[in-house]
Amino acid sequence: xxxxxxxxxxLDIHLYGEAKPEIKDCLNPDSVALKPLDYIGITPKLLVDVxxxxxxxxxxxxxxxxxxxxxxxxxxxxxxxxxxxxxxxIEEIIIKNDRxxxxxxxxxxxxxxxxxxxxxxxxxxxxxxTLLRQRPYDVVPNPETLxxxxxxxxxxxxxxxxxxxxxxxxEKDALQVGIDALKKLTGVNIYLxxxxxxxxxxxxNLQNVYIMTFKGKHPxxxxxxxxxxxxxINKGERIWYINxxxxxxxxKLFLTGKYFANKVIVLSGEEVLNPMYYNVVRHTxxxxxxNGNINKExxxxxxxxxxxxxxxxxxxxxxxxxxxxITVIKEGDxxxxxxxxxxxxxxxxxxxxxxxxxxxxxxxKPFSIDSNLHGSQRAYVFTGEFERxxxxxxxxxxxxxxxxxxxxxxxxxxxIYEVDAEDFALCEVIDVSxxxxxxIIRNGLELxxxxxxx
Amino acid sequence: MNFVEKFFDKQRPKVxxxxxxxxxxxxxxxxxxxxxxxxxxxxxxGAHFRDAIDMKRAMIVVVIALxxxxxxxxxxxxxxxxxSHGENANFWATFFYGFWRVLPMIVVSYVVGLxxxxxxxxxxxxxxxxxxxxxxxxxxxxxxxxxxxxxxGLAVVFAVIIGKExxxxxxxxxxxxxxxxxxxxxxxxxxxxxxxxxxxxxxGDAVTGATPLGELAVGQPASATVCDMFTGLIPGCVxxxxxxxxxxxxxxxxxxxxxxxxxxxxxxxGGAIMGLIFNCVGANDYMNVxxxxxxxxxxxxxxxxxxxxxxxxxxHTNTGKYIYGFLIGxxxxxxxxxxxAYPEGMMLAIIxxxxxxxxxxxxxxxxxxxRRKKRLRVATKTx
Numbered sequence: 064x065x066x067x068x069x070x071x072x073x074l075d076i077h078l079y080g081e082a083k084p085e086i087k088d089c090l091n092p093d094s095v096a097l098k099p100l101d102y103i104g105i106t107p108k109l110l111v112d113v114x115x116x117x118x119x120x121x122x123x124x125x126x127x128x129x130x131x132x133x134x135x136x137x138x139x140x141x142x143x144x145x146x147x148x149x150x151x152x153i154e155e156i157i158i159k160n161d162r163x164x165x166x167x168x169x170x171x172x173x174x175x176x177x178x179x180x181x182x183x184x185x186x187x188x189x190x191x192x193t194l195l196r197q198r199p200y201d202v203v204p205n206p207e208t209l210x211x212x213x214x215x216x217x218x219x220x221x222x223x224x225x226x227x228x229x230x231x232x233x234e235k236d237a238l239q240v241g242i243d244a245l246k247k248l249t250g251v252n253i254y255l256x257x258x259x260x261x262x263x264x265x266x267x268n269l270q271n272v273y274i275m276t277f278k279g280k281h282p283x284x285x286x287x288x289x290x291x292x293x294x295x296i297n298k299g300e301r302i303w304y305i306n307x308x309x310x311x312x313x314x315k316l317f318l319t320g321k322y323f324a325n326k327v328i329v330l331s332g333e334e335v336l337n338p339m340y341y342n343v344v345r346h347t348x349x350x351x352x353x354n355g356n357i358n359k360e361x362x363x364x365x366x367x368x369x370x371x372x373x374x375x376x377x378x379x380x381x382x383x384x385x386x387x388x389i390t391v392i393k394e395g396d397x398x399x400x401x402x403x404x405x406x407x408x409x410x411x412x413x414x415x416x417x418x419x420x421x422x423x424x425x426x427x428k429p430f431s432i433d434s435n436l437h438g439s440q441r442a443y444v445f446t447g448e449f450e451r452x453x454x455x456x457x458x459x460x461x462x463x464x465x466x467x468x469x470x471x472x473x474x475x476x477x478x479i480y481e482v483d484a485e486d487f488a489l490c491e492v493i494d495v496s497x498x499x500x501x502x503i504i505r506n507g508l509e510l511x512x513x514x515x516x517x
Numbered sequence: 518m519n520f521v522e523k524f525f526d527k528q529r530p531k532v533x534x535x536x537x538x539x540x541x542x543x544x545x546x547x548x549x550x551x552x553x554x555x556x557x558x559x560x561x562x563g564a565h566f567r568d569a570i571d572m573k574r575a576m577i578v579v580v581i582a583l584x585x586x587x588x589x590x591x592x593x594x595x596x597x598x599x600x601s602h603g604e605n606a607n608f609w610a611t612f613f614y615g616f617w618r619v620l621p622m623i624v625v626s627y628v629v630g631l632x633x634x635x636x637x638x639x640x641x642x643x644x645x646x647x648x649x650x651x652x653x654x655x656x657x658x659x660x661x662x663x664x665x666x667x668x669x670g671l672a673v674v675f676a677v678i679i680g681k682e683x684x685x686x687x688x689x690x691x692x693x694x695x696x697x698x699x700x701x702x703x704x705x706x707x708x709x710x711x712x713x714x715x716x717x718x719x720x721g722d723a724v725t726g727a728t729p730l731g732e733l734a735v736g737q738p739a740s741a742t743v744c745d746m747f748t749g750l751i752p753g754c755v756x757x758x759x760x761x762x763x764x765x766x767x768x769x770x771x772x773x774x775x776x777x778x779x780x781x782x783x784x785x786x787g788g789a790i791m792g793l794i795f796n797c798v799g800a801n802d803y804m805n806v807x808x809x810x811x812x813x814x815x816x817x818x819x820x821x822x823x824x825x826x827x828x829x830x831x832x833h834t835n836t837g838k839y840i841y842g843f844l845i846g847x848x849x850x851x852x853x854x855x856x857x858a859y860p861e862g863m864m865l866a867i868i869x870x871x872x873x874x875x876x877x878x879x880x881x882x883x884x885x886x887x888r889r890k891k892r893l894r895v896a897t898k899t900x
Contacts, residue, residue: 411569
């Protein structure tokens with residue numbers, strides 16, 4: 064293991080509601096929902112109709128842009144409903160669980176005997192190809208392409224993020240097979256990125272990967288920041304990445320021949336009565352998990368993902384595809400008389416104009432947060448703030464403005480290929496002008512993707 | 518606060534689009550958001566919580582930082598008045614003499630400026646921006662106490678419209694609006710903005726009334742002691758005289774991280790270096806003024822702390838801020854010493870560098886762009 068790569072800029076935000084290291088099974092949801100909108104740049108083409116019976120691993124839809132990329136069912140049951148939104152966009156494909164656990168058998172296989180082409184075929188057929196992501200653009204990679212190198216995301220630095228050693232406990236064999244499969248599939252260097260707190264032997268003893276240790280503050284767990292330190296992404300280059308836990312599913316596909324749709328997620332946040340880990344099915348309904356475990360006295364906001372980048376979902380909504388975290392916080396739908404003038408002793412702030420922000424270095428006492436914006440949108444006035452929380456060789460304000468003005472050349476020059484919306488989450492949090500920076504960057508990336516292709 | 522909330526709730530329907538009072542929509546919003554931080558919540562996707570700071574909070578900190586210099590300025594207006602008449606007055610009488618003189622200037626500046634801001638916000642269908650809370654206080658502070666109020670009002674109109682709104686409002690302007698007002702007055706009404714007569718309100722004949730810079734510019738040594746310049750008991754613009762009061766403001770701005778220490782520090786470094794160079798040359802009396810006295814005279818400290826640090830018009834990159842600040846310091850002292858037509862160089866130095874700040878940023882950002890392009894070339898070669 065090499066020496067730790069130190070990332071000095073950034074910001075760790077400590078929040079109430081950290082989870083206990085206990086895992087509870089919650090593997091029999093009433094229903095699951097596949098949400099095509101969880102994937103960027105995918106137009107879903109349905110392969111099933113309402114009322115069809117499906118098994119674990121039955122393809123539900125494929126991507127119009129990349130027809131070989133299929134999305135499969137994580138449970139057995141019946142397609143109950145296809146929810147459509149504006150312009151008939153498919154939002155959710157809901158599958159009711161019949162609890163029979165029938166599954167499609169993809170056949171046990173040994174990686175050593177398979178060619179790269181056959182591994183690709185297995186991943187595409189089983190729907191596990193969709194666990195891979197490509198930078199730039201954060202899309203599911205095109206099966207016809209190959210990356211320059213691969214990153215395995217071995218830790219998460221976001222507030223209240225799960226401890227990855229718990230997510231992959233006891234799954235060393237599957238992880239190793241997963242790595243071997245990806246190595247054979249791509250033939251490129253694979254970096255397993257861990258942080259200096261990672262002590263799990265199961266993770267650190269994995270073979271066939273370069274283990275890179277990072278230390279610092281959030282967002283040092285983000286792929287962009289790590290990729291910049293390993294080898295920055297240039298124009299025309301692609302890298303792939305995958306979450307460590309998702310390797311288990313890939314490994315088990317070859318070991319057992321089945322689509323292993325379980326994953327461990329963490330339920331955390333101030334409004335959770337008993338924050339802990341849950342073993343769930345992918346795309347699960349959140350009703351069973353949240354039932355009786357959230358504070359009903361306050362207005363609450365349930366977020367699939369973390370508080371920085373997640374998606375707001377209903378209490379009876381569904382887990383988004385790539386999330387392994389559910390966070391529940393207070394909804395901030397209240398008015399506050401002269402709030403901007405008050406001392407604000409308890410308010411979350413990193414600015415020195417509030418007491419907690421001023422003394423932030425002295426205490427690690429968690430913050431209590433809610434979803435209030437604490438102001439309304441303004442033009443950008445302050446400068447030099449975003450640079451403190453974006454540990455990259457990027458000029459954030461200039462890039463944001465290039466995205467706003469849809470100046471493709473400028474975006475490219477300023478390094479749009481190296482970043483993703485999530486890297487700007489902290490900028491969005493500390494922004495005095497209250498603009499939606501992540502969505503500005505996302506729109507910029509989408510513009511690039513549509514103009515220049517993936 | 519409940520009845521205030523009810524009042525706003527009751528009025529809200531009347532300013533909706535198509536209603537009779539829609540032309541007051543921006544004004545309504547401004548007053549409502551002044552009284553209540555709104556109940557807007559974060560969107561569906563993205564960051565689900567925000568820092569408690571907003572533009573109002575940030576601007577009020579700058580206003581608080583300006584208060585020591587303002588209060589001292591009020592006292593000094595009274596003090597200089599009584600001194601010029603050779604009268605003795607107690608502390609409160611002195612302060613209130615200045616208070617009643619400076620207050621109308623502040624009122625004129627805010628009323629005229631905010632009226633224009635509100636009107637432009639309404640025309641653009643935007644919310645009123647808080648930037649003028651600071652500008653509106655700075656403008657009277659950088660004017661001589663003797664200025665006719667109509668001139669001040671006219672300068673505010675010019676500054677807000679030409680200095681800011683024509684470019685798109687707060688955040689889009691490239692010159693500091695307060696300095697635009699000062700420059701407008703300086704070039705339009707030179708007789709009321711320079712010379713020996715304007716720096717003391719209702720001046721008596723006991724003193725000449727010249728500022729230290731004015732004396733130096735005509736080749737006399739400054740009559741004020743260093744101690745007076747440090748505390749600020751010298752004739753000059755309302756808020757600019759007291760080094761110590763300005764430094765209290767600087768302290769507030771720096772500990773709250775509102776102003777950039779990079780800009781502030783490099784201005785003083787630039788000024789000191791230029792002052793030292795002149796000390797070495799020593800061709801005339803002005804050049805022999807010890808370099809640190811430049812910080813105490815005229816608007817150097819006030820400009821460095823409150824105006825050059827305006828984040829919109831200063832350099833936007835951190836590297837650029839060092840260059841921007843350094844050049845302001847150098848230019849301010851250079852203009853003062855070398856060009857006797859302009860006794861005060863700080864205003865011109867900041868305006869000049871406001872204009873050049875985008876150029877500085879361009880080259881700083883361009884270095885980053887070239888680094889990226891070079892990396893791409895290397896990568897393509899080795900591929």
